[in-house]
Amino acid sequence: MRPREMLVLAWSNITVHKFRSLLTTLGIVFGVATVITVIMMSSSVETYFISRFTDLFAPDTFSVAVGEVRSGTGASGFFIHQTPMITERDLAHVRSMPGVKDVYASGDLQPDVTSPIVFRGKVVSSGLGGFRIVAISPNAFTENQLLHGRSFRNGRETVVTYDVARRIAKELGNEEDVAQVLGKTVELNFVQGGVRRSVQVRIVGVLKEIPFVFQNAAYLNLDDYYDVRRTVPGSGPVRVFRVVGVRVSSVTEFDQVKSAVLEYFKTSSEAEKLRRRDAPDMGFITISAGEVTNFIREQVQLFASFVLQIGSFALLVGSIGIANIMLVNVTERTKEIGVLRAIGARQRDVLNLFLTEAGLIGAIGASIAVPVGILFGLLFLRVGPFSGVSLPVTIRPEWVPLAVGIGALVGIASGVYPAWRASRIDPVWALKYE
Amino acid sequence: MLELIDVWKVYRTGSVEYPALRGVTLRIEDGEFVAVVGPSGSGKTTLLNLVGALDLPTKGDIVLNGTSYTSLGRSGLNELRRKELGFVFQTFNLLSHLTALENVELPLIAAGVPRSERRRRALEMLARLGMENKASKKPTELSGGEQQRVAIARALVNNPSVILADEPTGNLDSANAKNVVELLREINKREGKTILLVTHNLEIAEYADRIVRMRDGRVESEVRRN
Numbered sequence: 001m002r003p004r005e006m007l008v009l010a011w012s013n014i015t016v017h018k019f020r021s022l023l024t025t026l027g028i029v030f031g032v033a034t035v036i037t038v039i040m041m042s043s044s045v046e047t048y049f050i051s052r053f054t055d056l057f058a059p060d061t062f063s064v065a066v067g068e069v070r071s072g073t074g075a076s077g078f079f080i081h082q083t084p085m086i087t088e089r090d091l092a093h094v095r096s097m098p099g100v101k102d103v104y105a106s107g108d109l110q111p112d113v114t115s116p117i118v119f120r121g122k123v124v125s126s127g128l129g130g131f132r133i134v135a136i137s138p139n140a141f142t143e144n145q146l147l148h149g150r151s152f153r154n155g156r157e158t159v160v161t162y163d164v165a166r167r168i169a170k171e172l173g174n175e176e177d178v179a180q181v182l183g184k185t186v187e188l189n190f191v192q193g194g195v196r197r198s199v200q201v202r203i204v205g206v207l208k209e210i211p212f213v214f215q216n217a218a219y220l221n222l223d224d225y226y227d228v229r230r231t232v233p234g235s236g237p238v239r240v241f242r243v244v245g246v247r248v249s250s251v252t253e254f255d256q257v258k259s260a261v262l263e264y265f266k267t268s269s270e271a272e273k274l275r276r277r278d279a280p281d282m283g284f285i286t287i288s289a290g291e292v293t294n295f296i297r298e299q300v301q302l303f304a305s306f307v308l309q310i311g312s313f314a315l316l317v318g319s320i321g322i323a324n325i326m327l328v329n330v331t332e333r334t335k336e337i338g339v340l341r342a343i344g345a346r347q348r349d350v351l352n353l354f355l356t357e358a359g360l361i362g363a364i365g366a367s368i369a370v371p372v373g374i375l376f377g378l379l380f381l382r383v384g385p386f387s388g389v390s391l392p393v394t395i396r397p398e399w400v401p402l403a404v405g406i407g408a409l410v411g412i413a414s415g416v417y418p419a420w421r422a423s424r425i426d427p428v429w430a431l432k433y434e
Numbered sequence: 435m436l437e438l439i440d441v442w443k444v445y446r447t448g449s450v451e452y453p454a455l456r457g458v459t460l461r462i463e464d465g466e467f468v469a470v471v472g473p474s475g476s477g478k479t480t481l482l483n484l485v486g487a488l489d490l491p492t493k494g495d496i497v498l499n500g501t502s503y504t505s506l507g508r509s510g511l512n513e514l515r516r517k518e519l520g521f522v523f524q525t526f527n528l529l530s531h532l533t534a535l536e537n538v539e540l541p542l543i544a545a546g547v548p549r550s551e552r553r554r555r556a557l558e559m560l561a562r563l564g565m566e567n568k569a570s571k572k573p574t575e576l577s578g579g580e581q582q583r584v585a586i587a588r589a590l591v592n593n594p595s596v597i598l599a600d601e602p603t604g605n606l607d608s609a610n611a612k613n614v615v616e617l618l619r620e621i622n623k624r625e626g627k628t629i630l631l632v633t634h635n636l637e638i639a640e641y642a643d644r645i646v647r648m649r650d651g652r653v654e655s656e657v658r659r660n
Contacts, residue, residue: 005543016531339527342488343541343588344516346509427488431523 001349010356013329014364021361024325027318028365028410029372032403034311036373041380042304043394049296058142060101062258062288063245064265066275083279084108084228084242087270091244094264099257101249104137105241107226112189112196117164117218119186124167131216133190135226140245141205141219148179149205155224158186159205163215168203178206188218192227199225232270233277240274254288262286315406318365319414326358326418330425337422338430347423354419355412362411366403373403435499436462436485436596436628442493443480443651454480456651457494464595465626467619469633469642477651478632479600485630486519486598487511499595516545520589522618524601526581528573534560534584535569541592559587563617579610586617590627597621599631603638615641 001009014021067082084107095103115123116131125131141151141159152159160168165178172180181203189198201220222241229237248257265271265284275282330337337350345353374395381391443455455477462468470478483489485496487503490511496503498518506514520541528537538556547555560566563583573581582602589597599618603611615631619641622629631642639645645657 001543002546004549009543012531012536335527336529339521339523339529340540340544342486342515342521342527344512344544344592346512346544349544428483431483431488431527 001345001352006349006352006356007360009353010360013333013353013357014360020325021364024321024361025318025365025368027314027321028362028407029318029369031311031313031315031318031410032366032369032407033373033376034314035308035406036370036399036403037376037380038304038307038311039399040374040377040394042300044377044381044391046297046300047394048391049300050293057287057289057292058144058247059289060251060254061142061245061247062254062261062286062291063243064261064284064286065243066271066279066282067285068282082242082285083282084240085230085271085274085279086241086244086265087232087238087274089238090265090269090271091241093269094244094246094261097257097260097264099249099253099260100246102139102247104140104245105222105243106134106136106140106245107222107228107240107242109133109135109190109192109220109225112191115189117186117188119168119171119184122171124171124186125164125216132218133188134217134219135222135224136219137222137245141207145207147206147208149182149203152201152204152219152221155199155221156201157204157221158188158201159207159219160186160203161207161215161217162209164218165203165206181206186218188220192225230274230278233273235270238270240271258286258288315410319362319410322358322361322411322414323418325361326354326415327421329357330354330418330422333422334425334430334433337425338427338433341425341427342431350425351419351423354422355415358415358419359408359412362407362409362414363404364407365411366405366407367400369407370400370403435464435497436460436630437497438481438485438494439497440494441481441484441491441496443477443484443489444492454651455484455491458648458651458653459494460646460653462628462630464628465622466644467622467629467631467642468644468646469631469639470646470648471633471636471639472648472654473634476648478634478648480651481648482598482600482630482632485596486521487514516541516592518595520592520594520597522582522585522589522597522599522602524604526573526578526585526605528581528584528588530573533570533572534565534576534587537573537584538587538591541588545592556587556591559591560584563587577610578606579613582606582610582614583617586614586621590621594627596628596630599629601633602631603633603635611635611638 064086065082066085086105091103091105094100111131111133116133117124138151138153147162162178165181166175168181168184168186169175169178174180183202185200185202187198187200189196191197226239228240230240231237246257246261248254262284340350378393381393438458438460441455441458442453445452445454458481470481472478484491490503498514501514503511529540535556538559539552542552542555557566557569560569563586565580565583565587568576568580573584576584597618602618603614606614615638618629618631621627633639643659645659646653647655
């Protein structure tokens with residue numbers, strides 16, 4: 001039989017039991033739609049995050065910290081376990097290294113849990129929501145990272161995150177106009193050396209929005225507020241910082257300078273001495289625009305691959321459904337198979353006819369799945385956890401042939417056994433079958 | 435010419451053997467109309483299936499126009515069914531989801547005939563059997579007699595030399611049964627098709643040139659009429 005006739009016959013068989021055929025496609029619809037939704041979601045989220053983070057992580061900057069690096073997940077542990085071990089001497093050394101333009105440091109202050117930030121007598125953000133007060137060198141912030149204003153110049157000034165600025169702006173009557181917070185005074189409360197401290201500082205800068213991370217933070221001048229110390233073996237107690245940021249003179253030397261700095265930390269730094277003594281399980285980790293990009297990509301893909309596994313499982317269930325219905329079809333149409341053989345159809349024709357039907361069911365399922373998947377993707381991006389963020393929507397025309405192809409392949413694979421059984425039916429027996 | 439030479443068909447169920455045909459020898463000339471009669475279990479349908487190349491004899495051979503069935507492989511038997519043989523069944527066996535026209539087209543589809551020619555030939559065949567105005571009807575919209583006409587059109591559309599009819603009137607009332615057998619007779623006379631008709635209805639058998647009576651897998655008697 002010619003392929004076209006095969007298709008026409010298969011289609012006419014499918015349409016005989018419209019409802020049954022539709023139900024058979026459901027597994028494929030669910031599987032393929034899940035895959036499409038996940039692809040849409042992950043590519044949109046990935047594109048958005050990478051663009052935002054690369055905007056904020058200057059290409060000429062990297063940072064180094066002592067932290068726990070979990071094996072197998074790359075540097076994905078670096079947000080979790082970092083400990084202050086980088087000393088003033090280390091900073092001075094790095095500053096003097098060739099290719100290094102500038103160095104800054106940071107460390108955390110322990111915010112007061114109940115009222116870390118107060119504006120006009122009202123707690124603007126609760127410490128339970130993960131509010132951070134970070135002591136950082138004033139040169140840490142670049143113009144690119146600041147939405148409004150500038151970095152602080154002394155201990156009486158602060159820089160706040162976009163989210164914090166919004167809450168203060170809300171208190172001022174217009175949440176959207178975050179620029180109005182510049183010049184306003186806030187009270188920051190934290191614990192230092194076991195003593196609760198309360199400082200009145202003027203907001204001089206607002207950081208750009210970084211979705212989902214560092215949302216609640218105020219930044220203070222490092223030298224005025226930070227005094228975490230450790231005793232370095234062979235010398236007295238010295239100030240230790242959690243992170244050192246390094247700006248290179250030329251982006252072309254970026255990797256070279258980064259390796260040299262890392263090499264210094266791993267071999268002859270005071271931080272290394274502290275690490276060996278106090279945190280032997282931790283290591284030196286670096287963060288740069290490239291690493292952040294890779295990290296985001298890694299995380300998004302990890303999530304995507306997990307959901308894709310669910311999608312594949314649905315496809316598997318769908319294919320079992322098709323196989324089941326095809327087996328029922330073969331039994332129901334035994335007599336028809338006998339007639340086809342009697343009029344001269346070959347075993348191969350019968351096999352191909354049932355395979356075509358299974359493939360068509362798969363392809364139809366996938367065709368339904370494409371708009372369904374896109375719809376769910378849009379729903380997720382518009383009303384899901386990302387509803388407040390305008391994510392770029394990725395829809396590619398090649399998804400249609402790709403999905404239909406996958407659906408057809410899954411269908412054909414599911415139809416192999418039933419079709420083989422159909423082709424092996426003895427025509428004499430089939431013609432007698434009632 | 436169609437020749438059955440000492441044809442045996444033995445079915446096996448486990449260790450039990452059941453001979454459905456026991457050495458049938460029969461010679462049917464081109465253009466002859468032969469009716470095979472006999473009680474149930476006499477081997478009529480087995481004989482028809484073997485002549486229809488749906489099955490092969492356990493022993494003996496069938497030769498159609500000089501071609502021995504046992505010398506043909508599976509594809510050769512398929513080709514034989516496509517080109518030389520046309521089947522008409524008791525229960526019509528039309529595919530319910532196809533129209534009358536599409537049912538008639540089926541053998542041509544199996545033979546790979548291009549669409550336009552297929553359509554033309556199928557319509558022509560339906561017209562010859564007076565069914566042209568029912569071409570777009572589904573089998574369920576047709577009477578038993580009309581369905582059998584469509585089935586006959588399907589059997590004829592490939593222009594086979596032999597028509598094999600298994601109780602073609604078994605599901606029809608007497609008037610329609612008469613119409614169908616007269617149609618077969620007419621096809622036999624007008625177009626010279628060889629017809630091998632299996633029936634247990636002696637009135638229907640009377641239309642044949644020769645009546646072969648079977649019993650217990652053997653030819654019991656042959657009566658030539660006219």
